[in-house]
Amino acid sequence: MTTVASHQFTANANVLDSDAFLPPACRSHEESVRIDATTGRVHGYLRPCDGPVFDRAGGSAGTTVDPMCVSVTPGLDTLITTDEGEVLGMPLYAVVSGSVADPALSHTAATVHYPMLGQHIGYVTAGKNREGLWVAGVLTDPTLTDEQRAAIAATTVCADFRRNDGEYQLVALYVVLDAVLLPGLVRRHVLTKGDMLRMLTTGRYADLPDDTMLVLTHQGQPVPVASVEQARYLPTSTSSGQLHRPVPAQRDGREEVPDGTMGALVVEPVS
Structure with missing residues (x-):
């Protein structure tokens, strides 16, 4: 596993299993990024439909972006402490339905959107190989109930990437839940x-x-x-x-x- 010496943020979490941040196995045609309700493991490959739908010029139908065209480096700004060293990653958020960042937001605006409106539920890392853009990590929020974990596992992990400096850059990874499952998020605002x-x-x-x-x-x-x-x-x-x-x-x-x-x-x- 590749370790990183230092970066901008340090994850506020206990030492995590390094295996949780390894690239997933070879993907199938239908595979997406999912979460195991029992272990809390996050793993899989992003599909174009897992990202935001951007409007084409002129306001016609939206278009998706191939994750293989997305740069993951800007989004991976958190040092995750594992039993084999530090891994460069990012938070995983749960976002209330209706509060997902609008595709029209700029890269800068989307970057601050999720820490404000999302509930931090875990840590993930990401990378690219011949199979595609992969995501791996684990849930770390100890307050999640069994009902919340089941709902999180029943949904697909989504990605937000925005065009910046001539390329699409990964901004956030999140799951979308009904507001009733995260009432604390509503009370924050x-x-x-x-x-x-x-x-x-x-x-x-x-x-x-x-x-x-x-x-x-x-x-x-x-x-x-x-x-x-x-x-x-x-x-x-x-x-x-x-x-x-x-x-x-x-x-x-x-x-x-x-x-x-x-x-x-x-x-x-x-x-």
Whole structure:
């Protein structure tokens, strides 16, 4: 195995099995990059359909890119510590459906997109041989539940590569999951009741008078808050979802709502 002496980032993980980062065996025609639910091993070869679909000039149908034309070096910026030395790799992310980086984003924008909107679930490395562009690694997030691991294993690992400096460069590797499987990801990008309480009681706004108004902004216009109501919220991405309000006859808590909803306070503006 090739080891690397130093690089920009160091993986914050325990020593990992070096075998997990070896190139996979010869590929079959149907093979893609998959994850084993039991061992957490990531292995396989990328297909053109595993990457983003770019728009052709003029806005006609999208086109895919052969992974063999993709440079992996820019994306491999993390030192992964294994039992046989350090391997150059990158994080593996889980991204909520609806929050995958748009193909229209620039290389720079896509590079910062996944650390912001993705949940880091493992480490992978990548390379190219006669079989194609291969990916190998392992899940390392100890908080993943059996349900999450099963859902991760049921999906294909996707790649994001963007055109930069005259070539396509690997930006990120990720899996796409329903938001209900990663509720912590949604909470990272919203204001919770606890956040509000801390801001109003012990934070920078603690000294404001009790009659201070709460104001929402909508399309650049300030709108006073009129009411707050308890409900359930089902996230569909990091920026959207579905509300489930109990009807009056069901306010005893027996209302039927989909699995994966979260408690929420609905703020209504003055109409």
